[in-house]
Amino acid sequence: MSEWEAVIGLEVHCELRTATKLFCGCRNAFGDEPNTNVCPVCLGLPGSLPVLNAAAVDYAMRIGSALHCEIRPSIFHRKNYFYPDMPKDYQISQYDEPINVDGRLELPDGSLVQIVRAHLEEDTGKTSHMGGGGRIHDAAHALVDYNRAGVPLVEIVSAPDIRSAAQARAYAAELRAILVATGASDGRMEEGSMRVDANVSVRRVGDTAFGTRCEVKNLNSLRSLGRAIEYEIERQIALLEAGDTVVQQTRHWDEGKGQTVALRSKEEAFDYRYFPEPDLVPLAPDAAWQARVAAALGPMPAERRRRVGALFGEEAATGARADQIATVTEHGLDELVLAATEAGVDPALALARTANEASADAERARQLAPDAYVALLKMEQGGALSATQAKAVLAELLAEGGDPAEIAKAKGFEALETDSLAGVVADVVAACPDEWSRYAGGEDKLAQFFIGQVMKATQGKANGKAVVEELRRLRG
Amino acid sequence: MTAPAAALAAAVRSGERSAVSVAEEHLAAIDAVDGELHAFLTVLAEQARADAAAVDAAVGAGGDPGPLAGVPVAVKDNLCTRGVPTTCSSRILEHWRPPYDATVVGRLRAAGAVVVGKTNLDEFAMGSSTENSAFGPTRNPYDPSRVPGGSSGGSAVAVAAGLATLALGSDTGGSIRQPAALCGVVGMKPTYGTVSRYGLVAFASSLDQIGPFACSVADAALLYDVIGGHDPMDSTSLDRPAPDSAAAVGQGVEGLRIGLLTEFVEGVDAPVVAAVRAGADALAAAGAAVEEVSVPQLRYGLPAYYLIAPAEASSNLARYDGVRYGLRVDAADVEAMNRATREAGFGPEVKRRIMLGTYALSAGYYDAYYGQAQKVRTLIIDAFEDAYRRFDVLIGATTPSTAFPIGAKVDDPLAMYLSDVCTIPSNLAGHPAMSVPFGADDAGLPIGVQVLAPALGETTMLRVSGALEAAAPVLGAPVVGATR
Numbered sequence: 001m002s003e004w005e006a007v008i009g010l011e012v013h014c015e016l017r018t019a020t021k022l023f024c025g026c027r028n029a030f031g032d033e034p035n036t037n038v039c040p041v042c043l044g045l046p047g048s049l050p051v052l053n054a055a056a057v058d059y060a061m062r063i064g065s066a067l068h069c070e071i072r073p074s075i076f077h078r079k080n081y082f083y084p085d086m087p088k089d090y091q092i093s094q095y096d097e098p099i100n101v102d103g104r105l106e107l108p109d110g111s112l113v114q115i116v117r118a119h120l121e122e123d124t125g126k127t128s129h130m131g132g133g134g135r136i137h138d139a140a141h142a143l144v145d146y147n148r149a150g151v152p153l154v155e156i157v158s159a160p161d162i163r164s165a166a167q168a169r170a171y172a173a174e175l176r177a178i179l180v181a182t183g184a185s186d187g188r189m190e191e192g193s194m195r196v197d198a199n200v201s202v203r204r205v206g207d208t209a210f211g212t213r214c215e216v217k218n219l220n221s222l223r224s225l226g227r228a229i230e231y232e233i234e235r236q237i238a239l240l241e242a243g244d245t246v247v248q249q250t251r252h253w254d255e256g257k258g259q260t261v262a263l264r265s266k267e268e269a270f271d272y273r274y275f276p277e278p279d280l281v282p283l284a285p286d287a288a289w290q291a292r293v294a295a296a297l298g299p300m301p302a303e304r305r306r307r308v309g310a311l312f313g314e315e316a317a318t319g320a321r322a323d324q325i326a327t328v329t330e331h332g333l334d335e336l337v338l339a340a341t342e343a344g345v346d347p348a349l350a351l352a353r354t355a356n357e358a359s360a361d362a363e364r365a366r367q368l369a370p371d372a373y374v375a376l377l378k379m380e381q382g383g384a385l386s387a388t389q390a391k392a393v394l395a396e397l398l399a400e401g402g403d404p405a406e407i408a409k410a411k412g413f414e415a416l417e418t419d420s421l422a423g424v425v426a427d428v429v430a431a432c433p434d435e436w437s438r439y440a441g442g443e444d445k446l447a448q449f450f451i452g453q454v455m456k457a458t459q460g461k462a463n464g465k466a467v468v469e470e471l472r473r474l475r476g
Numbered sequence: 477m478t479a480p481a482a483a484l485a486a487a488v489r490s491g492e493r494s495a496v497s498v499a500e501e502h503l504a505a506i507d508a509v510d511g512e513l514h515a516f517l518t519v520l521a522e523q524a525r526a527d528a529a530a531v532d533a534a535v536g537a538g539g540d541p542g543p544l545a546g547v548p549v550a551v552k553d554n555l556c557t558r559g560v561p562t563t564c565s566s567r568i569l570e571h572w573r574p575p576y577d578a579t580v581v582g583r584l585r586a587a588g589a590v591v592v593g594k595t596n597l598d599e600f601a602m603g604s605s606t607e608n609s610a611f612g613p614t615r616n617p618y619d620p621s622r623v624p625g626g627s628s629g630g631s632a633v634a635v636a637a638g639l640a641t642l643a644l645g646s647d648t649g650g651s652i653r654q655p656a657a658l659c660g661v662v663g664m665k666p667t668y669g670t671v672s673r674y675g676l677v678a679f680a681s682s683l684d685q686i687g688p689f690a691c692s693v694a695d696a697a698l699l700y701d702v703i704g705g706h707d708p709m710d711s712t713s714l715d716r717p718a719p720d721s722a723a724a725v726g727q728g729v730e731g732l733r734i735g736l737l738t739e740f741v742e743g744v745d746a747p748v749v750a751a752v753r754a755g756a757d758a759l760a761a762a763g764a765a766v767e768e769v770s771v772p773q774l775r776y777g778l779p780a781y782y783l784i785a786p787a788e789a790s791s792n793l794a795r796y797d798g799v800r801y802g803l804r805v806d807a808a809d810v811e812a813m814n815r816a817t818r819e820a821g822f823g824p825e826v827k828r829r830i831m832l833g834t835y836a837l838s839a840g841y842y843d844a845y846y847g848q849a850q851k852v853r854t855l856i857i858d859a860f861e862d863a864y865r866r867f868d869v870l871i872g873a874t875t876p877s878t879a880f881p882i883g884a885k886v887d888d889p890l891a892m893y894l895s896d897v898c899t900i901p902s903n904l905a906g907h908p909a910m911s912v913p914f915g916a917d918d919a920g921l922p923i924g925v926q927v928l929a930p931a932l933g934e935t936t937m938l939r940v941s942g943a944l945e946a947a948a949p950v951l952g953a954p955v956v957g958a959t960r
Contacts, residue, residue, distance in 0.1 A: 040574075040575065040576050043800065044795050044800075045574065045575070045576075045801070046556065046562070046564070046569065046572070046574070046677040046678075046795070047555075047556040047562075047574065047576075047578060047674065047675040047676055047677045047678070048674070048675075049673060049674050049709060049710050049711065050711065051708065051709060051710075051711050052711065078791050080790075080791050080794060080837070082794065082797060082811070082814055084797070084799045084810055087795065087800065088794065088795045089794035089795050089797055090791050090794055142810070144799070271838055271839045273790075273791070273834065273837035273838060273839075273842075274837075275787060275788075275791070275837055275842075275846060278680075278681035278682035278712075278788060279678075279681050279711060279712065280711050280712075281711050281712060
């Protein structure tokens with residue numbers, strides 16, 4: 001019997017970071033007091049009408065451009081279904097004439113996923129089920145917050161080109177990096193500003209026809225995306241191997257149970273009765289607008305990874321180095337690495353500090369003045385600061401800003417003069433005669449012991465390399 | 477030609493008349509006869525007095541309150557008025573008070589007009605007789621046993637009976653022109669996009685247009701000039717300066733080419749046909765070149781309309797689900813609550829159209845119904861375009877008959893739908909059209925002649941309407957109503 005193959009397509013909803021909503025002037029903000037960012041338009045009050053936000057169109061075109069899509073004249077449709085968190089009981093979306101079509105996304109491993117479309121639509125409100133058991137079916141009542149209603153979304157639909165859970169994760173991660181790089185999104189899956197649905201089916205390797213697919217929803221992190229797809233692939237293979245069939249349905253990922261659960265089947269699916277939205281006019285961004293958008297777009301993650309990778313040659317593609325390169329790029333800190341390297345900082349040091357320390361506080365690190373960062377790395381490289389000290393100064397620099405030299409001074413991190421270091425080393429050696437005789441006898445690993453002792457004696461102010469040099473000099 | 481609204485505004489602006497006394501006169505007239513006619517759902521007596529006093533104060537202070545200073549205006553109850561009930565004649569919105577004014581209402585106030593009340597209509601503007609109101613029918617002031625037409629029946633009657641000098645209505649398939657014809661007043665549907673729809677509770681968004689009712693063509697033009705012009709709140713609003721059409725009314729028709737639409741006299745009652753032909757003769761006598769023209773595609777307007785309008789309505793009316801505002805009938809869960817609310821809140825005609833429209837948009841039927849109807853719409857636009865290569869305007873009947881008795885067509889929706897056969901094509905094309913009173917039948921019931929023009933052809937349409945008005949037989953006063 002031949003092997004099974006998974007066929008996966010992802011639909012990603014990305015909330016755009018516009019100041020205002022898609023069709024009205026209400027604030028687009030996460031976490032505000034419920035129902036404070038609302039008006040007649042986004043509440044769908046009788047008589048209100050939508051007016052398209054040009055900034056959302058701009059972001060949609062940036063996304064289309066970054067995904068190598070064809071940007072086309074488009075129209076809006078109404079998608080009709082009843083749901084309490086949808087004020088008009090229809091969603092204004094794009095249907096068969098979307099703004100972006102036929103793009104592609106290249107994954108870090110070089111594989112290509114085709115993008116079918118990336119279209120504009122409005123978000124819904126948010127329902128909280130209260131009382132009773134607190135779940136949909138046994139809640140006593142529900143409260144609806146319409147702050148999110150009308151927030152602009154771009155839905156990015158991939159072709160069914162993905163073949164594994166790992167590849168799906170890589171796709172979602174790369175897409176998130178691209179969305180962040182365009183400025184369109186903050187990429188926060190936990191806050192729902194990026195939401196992923198997965199269409200999963202399986203078939204025998206070699207088959208060309210698709211198997212029956214299931215759509216899996218409620219994937220709130222890359223981890224759940226991977227786990228849910230793994231589970232769904234296994235579930236479908238088990239069904240087929242037992243001689244059963246897969247039923248086309250929408251399934252909900254239960255993170256706690258680690259299972260997908262049926263929500264509704266194809267028969268229960270809504271008939272959305274799409275028709276062209278008569279309250280909006282066709283959207284046809286002219287060539288000048290498209291050119292402005294393309295010109296304003298910086299390099300995308302793949303290109304940026306290549307630039308950082310070029311500093312490391314062959315090494316760049318493998319292991320920890322590749323991970324560090326991916327990390328700095330994903331957090332938008334690759335420019336810091338390049339700036340430091342250009343100023344003469346060792347690429348390995350620049351990459352390590354940026355990937356390990358700066359990325360932990362990426363939001364602030366992106367605001368950092370490159371000059372200050374470069375100055376700090378040079379102090380470390382030149383031995384004026386130990387690694388531990390450099391990290392402490394960086395933390396302060398990120399939190400408070402300022403001049404690294406002054407921060408170091410304020411912390412008392414003045415490097416020991418070579419003379420006084422020699423004195424401390426001599427004291428430590430005198431205090432530890434046994435260890436010294438073993439080191440002198442050739443046990444090099446004891447250097448670490450002496451570095452530790454010297455650090456203790458100097459409250460971390462000594463430079464490890466300088467200590468080793470002094471030890472070697474004493475050994476003769 | 478007289479223009480009562482213009483004359484009234486001039487008198488108020490010059491200080492010759494006080495806006496408060498004008499308002500009091502009209503409120504008294506409403507008090508006296510609206511119990512019988514039922515043109516109004518809400519009378520805004522206190523607000524009207526306060527607004528009128530503000531107009532007088534402005535005049536007293538040497539200011540100019542605007543071109544409609546002190547003019548009493550009635551507003552159809554599907555136009556949002558801040559803090560004032562806006563019911564659409566539906567139980568589902570019975571107690572709803574909008575937090576905002578429709579753009580046109582704001583422009584009325586800015587022009588110094590005094591809104592005296594909200595007028596009755598067929599529920600959500602669906603109907604041709606104002607009998608489909610959850611709050612009872614409106615009666616025709618020329619014969620209270622007969623309908624005023626619809627859906628803007630209340631607004632037509634308010635002007636016809638002298639309860640307001642001007643009124644606003646909405647016209648989706650003839651809802652301004654048909655009641656204007658049946659009540660002996662001028663009713664105008666402007667080009668789609670020239671008057672903002674912001675704050676008009678939607679029936680069929682691609683067809684709805686707000687327009688004026690008046691006692692004269694000049695007054696209709698005056699009101700159109702006030703409410704027209706670009707509004708950034710309506711994406712379908714045309715980016716053009718405010719209209720300036722009032723001057724066109726008296727310019728005559730010398731040299732204009734006018735087509736008499738044979739489709740708009742065939743199957744039409746004899747007295748109406750006679751009035752249309754008399755109107756055509758009068759225009760020819762005034763110097764226009766008049767000839768008959770057939771545009772057979774217009775016959776398909778009615779069936780296309782009864783797919784497109786319900787389709788859009790089925791979506792526009794989905795929001796009345798009991799969740800956020802309006803009526804709520806509690807039930808076990810949300811879906812049951814939605815169902816119970818809509819079952820109790822909508823009348824039979826609204827339900828019929830929601831079902832028709834839902835069906836027309838359904839998977840597997842879209843192409844055969846909604847898609848096909850949109851093709852017919854394009855066909856009609858093309859046919860009009862062809863006709864307008866040869867003619868500046870087209871004329872015909874507004875309605876196939878004069879006012880019919882209350883109850884005569886309530887059990888026969890198709891017969892009722894046929895009332896709009898001559899008015900629907902202009903909505904499908906987005907073109908302007910208006911109805912001008914032109915005499916009466918033997919029973920003294922008013923007749924309207926319709927003038928149709930190509931998109932943005934308001935100026936020519938108003939010239940022709942002005943000439944028709946000048947030649948029209950004098951219409952008797954309504955049997956119920958104030959002197960106007």
